[in-house]
Amino acid sequence: MLPQPPRLIVKTLAVTFVTAVLLLVVTFVVVIVIVREQVRASVAANLESSQRMFAAIESRERRELQAQAATVAESPTLKAALDTYAAESRFGNEVVREQLLNTMTRELDKVAARVEADAIVVVDHDQTALAAAGPLADRWPPGRRVASVEASKISDAFDGVVHIENRTFSVVSVPLLLGDGTSIGALYLATSLDRRYAQKLAELARTHTVIVSNGLVVASTLSHDTERQVESLVSTLSTGAGAIELNGESHAFRRLVQVGDTGFYALASIDESARGATTAIMRTLVWIAIGAMSFALLGSIWLANLLSEPIGRLSSSLKAMARSRDFDARVPLTGSSRELDALTETFNRLMASVSAAEAQTEAAYTGAIRALAAALDARDPYTAGHSERVSVLSIGIGRALNLPADDLEVLRLGALLHDIGKIGVPDDVLRKPSALTAAEYDAIKQHPVLGARILRPIPFLSRHIPIVELHHERPDGRGYPHGLHGEDIPLPARIVHVADAYDAMTSARAYRKALPASEAFRELWRCAGTQFHAEIVGALTTALSGVPAATGAPILEAVSA
Amino acid sequence: MHGALSVAALTLAVAVAVPAGQGGESASISGHVKLTRTRGTPLPSNIYQPRAVGNRSAELPPEIKSVVVYLAGVTFRGALPVSHPAIRQEHEEFMPRVVAITRGSTVDFPNADMIFHNVFSLSGAATFDLGRFPKGQSRSATFTKAGLVKVYCHLHSHMSASILVLDHPYFAIPDLDGSFTLPTVPRGTYKVVGWHERVGERSAIVEVQAGRSASVELVLPVEDSR
Numbered sequence: 074m075l076p077q078p079p080r081l082i083v084k085t086l087a088v089t090f091v092t093a094v095l096l097l098v099v100t101f102v103v104v105i106v107i108v109r110e111q112v113r114a115s116v117a118a119n120l121e122s123s124q125r126m127f128a129a130i131e132s133r134e135r136r137e138l139q140a141q142a143a144t145v146a147e148s149p150t151l152k153a154a155l156d157t158y159a160a161e162s163r164f165g166n167e168v169v170r171e172q173l174l175n176t177m178t179r180e181l182d183k184v185a186a187r188v189e190a191d192a193i194v195v196v197d198h199d200q201t202a203l204a205a206a207g208p209l210a211d212r213w214p215p216g217r218r219v220a221s222v223e224a225s226k227i228s229d230a231f232d233g234v235v236h237i238e239n240r241t242f243s244v245v246s247v248p249l250l251l252g253d254g255t256s257i258g259a260l261y262l263a264t265s266l267d268r269r270y271a272q273k274l275a276e277l278a279r280t281h282t283v284i285v286s287n288g289l290v291v292a293s294t295l296s297h298d299t300e301r302q303v304e305s306l307v308s309t310l311s312t313g314a315g316a317i318e319l320n321g322e323s324h325a326f327r328r329l330v331q332v333g334d335t336g337f338y339a340l341a342s343i344d345e346s347a348r349g350a351t352t353a354i355m356r357t358l359v360w361i362a363i364g365a366m367s368f369a370l371l372g373s374i375w376l377a378n379l380l381s382e383p384i385g386r387l388s389s390s391l392k393a394m395a396r397s398r399d400f401d402a403r404v405p406l407t408g409s410s411r412e413l414d415a416l417t418e419t420f421n422r423l424m425a426s427v428s429a430a431e432a433q434t435e436a437a438y439t440g441a442i443r444a445l446a447a448a449l450d451a452r453d454p455y456t457a458g459h460s461e462r463v464s465v466l467s468i469g470i471g472r473a474l475n476l477p478a479d480d481l482e483v484l485r486l487g488a489l490l491h492d493i494g495k496i497g498v499p500d501d502v503l504r505k506p507s508a509l510t511a512a513e514y515d516a517i518k519q520h521p522v523l524g525a526r527i528l529r530p531i532p533f534l535s536r537h538i539p540i541v542e543l544h545h546e547r548p549d550g551r552g553y554p555h556g557l558h559g560e561d562i563p564l565p566a567r568i569v570h571v572a573d574a575y576d577a578m579t580s581a582r583a584y585r586k587a588l589p590a591s592e593a594f595r596e597l598w599r600c601a602g603t604q605f606h607a608e609i610v611g612a613l614t615t616a617l618s619g620v621p622a623a624t625g626a627p628i629l630e631a632v633s634a
Numbered sequence: 635m636h637g638a639l640s641v642a643a644l645t646l647a648v649a650v651a652v653p654a655g656q657g658g659e660s661a662s663i664s665g666h667v668k669l670t671r672t673r674g675t676p677l678p679s680n681i682y683q684p685r686a687v688g689n690r691s692a693e694l695p696p697e698i699k700s701v702v703v704y705l706a707g708v709t710f711r712g713a714l715p716v717s718h719p720a721i722r723q724e725h726e727e728f729m730p731r732v733v734a735i736t737r738g739s740t741v742d743f744p745n746a747d748m749i750f751h752n753v754f755s756l757s758g759a760a761t762f763d764l765g766r767f768p769k770g771q772s773r774s775a776t777f778t779k780a781g782l783v784k785v786y787c788h789l790h791s792h793m794s795a796s797i798l799v800l801d802h803p804y805f806a807i808p809d810l811d812g813s814f815t816l817p818t819v820p821r822g823t824y825k826v827v828g829w830h831e832r833v834g835e836r837s838a839i840v841e842v843q844a845g846r847s848a849s850v851e852l853v854l855p856v857e858d859s860r
Contacts, residue, residue, distance in 0.1 A: 149791035164782035169758030
């Protein structure tokens with residue numbers, strides 16, 4: 074009974090869900106791409122402003138340092154000690170030189186606390202460190218020659234960068250001059266480019282910062298592993314600005330400044346910046362998805378119901394009709410949709426024409442059979458109209474027994490045809506006025522079976538055949554052709570049996586006159602229980618009660634009424 | 635810087651000439667010092683030029699006056715003659731910048747400026763601080779130990795002077811044209827040194843024969859004084 078293909082609801086659900094999911098996914102992807110693009114642009118803009126800010130701040134800080142350095146460089150003691158130290162190399166002794174170095178160191182110590190530098194260093198005209206003070210003074214051991222101070226070429230933010238003792242310093246330097254512009258050395262204010270410095274930078278730029286020198290990360294705010302990754306991407310960094318992949322995340326970078334071999338970079342994770350926005354979008358989309366899915370669910374259920382409920386109703390009414398073979402019933406309009414109503418109406422129209430055709434066919438059959446029965450009755454003047462009368466009487470009995478209309482219809486036609494088998498009984502036997510021989514009586518007794526055989530090929534007469542075949546059976550089992558007993562005999566056959574007998578008795582025959590109704594009833598009641606079923610005889614009595622005791626048409630009219 | 639300086643050639647031409655009308659056991663050494671201009675590399679520094687102090691209108695003394703020619707490794711017997719030169723403080727400069735004296739000599743430091751000056755030294759040969767004094771006053775210092783004494787002013791850090799204190803009188807500061815003549819020395823072989831306070835020194839070996847004055851040509855590189 075259940076249909077094999079998936080139910081309509083499943084299909085509508087699948088279609089709406091797939092559509093909703095597709096829409097959401099596309100929306101998500103598009104929005105994420107747009108957001109990432111915007112975040113990338115804003116990160117780049119941030120880095121650019123960081124660069125400007127860095128340049129401004131660093132420039133100011135450098136100027137301050139240079140001012141401090143210039144002031145310190147005017148110290149007469151420092152200059153005298155340095156210049157004398159140089160002179161003593163030729164004319165003096167080591168003790169004096171040692172004292173002079175101490176003098177310089179003391180001079181530097183005095184100012185170191187007031188100078189914002191990690192080391193304050195005096196170098197001679199040969200760039201050899203002589204004296205140093207400050208927290209990182211130990212990185213500038215006396216006698217150590219400073220390889221080079223790379224002068225800044227891009228901006229004046231830095232004087233230079235010095236690599237010494239595994240440290241990298243940014244250095245502001247001022248010359249130590251004597252009267253005629255003779256340079257006797259220089260004073261360095263050195264700032265260590267370490268993690269602390271990178272962090273200070275990072276706080277200003279509000280990004281990660283990396284200081285790269287000679288392809289190596291000197292200092293940064295990144296983890297050690299990430300620094301190694303940066304080192305492998307130095308060639309990309311050297312382009313100045315762009316994006317690199319670190320720890321699987323896209324980072325925008327921008328060079329803040331390049332001093333000699335050392336570059337200062339700001340790094341910002343695009344993914345990290347986009348994460349907040351992405352999460353918010355994701356959350357919103359999840360809610361939208363839940364809403365959309367609910368709508369899709371409800372919508373598709375409603376839509377599917379709109380179709381499947383009336384179709385279900387239609388098909389169940391059709392099923393009921395098919396079961397009851399009631400082709401006259403009409404399927405009610407569902408009113409759910411125009412298309413469905415049109416279908417229902419077409420179907421109803423079709424059923425109407427089918428039942429009309431069926432009625433026509435039945436009428437044609439019935440007419441033919443009626444003609445046949447009439448022709449049969451006409452063979453014997455005494456039995457003329459017998460079949461019609463038995464039919465009317467049978468309906469009367471059926472009504473008295475409160476049979477349904479359907480059964481009455483079967484009874485009417487069955488009674489009309491009950492003697493059709495007599496077609497096969499020869500005329501001389503049938504119309505013989507004298508007593509019949511045993512052989513002749515046997516021939517007569519063949520007519521119910523014969524009738525049944527004649528009618529069997531007609532499908533719509535299947536319910537009438539028992540009437541034809543069994544209308545001579547008796548409750549006591551002495552009837553023919555099968556000798557059925559009592560309740561084994563179908564009700565219509567019993568009715569026709571009694572009606573047949575009554576009509577036979579109240580009709581004239583060649584060998585006797587017609588009996589009056591009362592006489593016939595007496596006879597019927599006498600044989601009730603043996604030859605006839607008592608309740609049928611009773612029903613006949615009820616049907617004919619109040620009807621004037623007469624024969625023929627008046628009785629028929631009374632019964633028909 | 636040194637590297638750059640070393641490019642400069644030191645030409646040492648020792649010409650021996652017989653001085654006319656001279657004889658005996660001693661002879662004089664004369665010669666010529668030439669300062670060639672060589673380029674030096676300035677220290678990396680891009681901002682803050684030296685502070686311009688005061689009205690330093692005085693012309694800087696010629697560089698040749700910062701050269702001292704002397705004999706090295708000479709012992710002098712007898713009473714060492716002393717001198718009494720002065721180094722003026724004028725226009726915030728020591729004038730002259732270089733002085734050569736014998737041990738025991740005294741140097742005066744008169745102040746010719748309208749401002750206070752100071753004189754001090756951290757050198758091993760003489761460590762002193764003469765204090766501050768105004769215009770018109772003068773302080774002096776006597777140098778009892780041979781060596782190079784660098785003198786500065788505590789008030790003006792750019793001021794400096796060099797006093798070369800020697801154990802013998804065989805020294806001279808060249809004339810403006812670079813020529814010099816050392817006092818007569820006994821016959822022998824000497825090392826003549828040309829010394830400049832910034833450039834360094836160049837030396838030459840000279841053989842002095844009786845009655846013949848020796849001549850020396852010294853070429854010193856000097857920093858390009860821009």
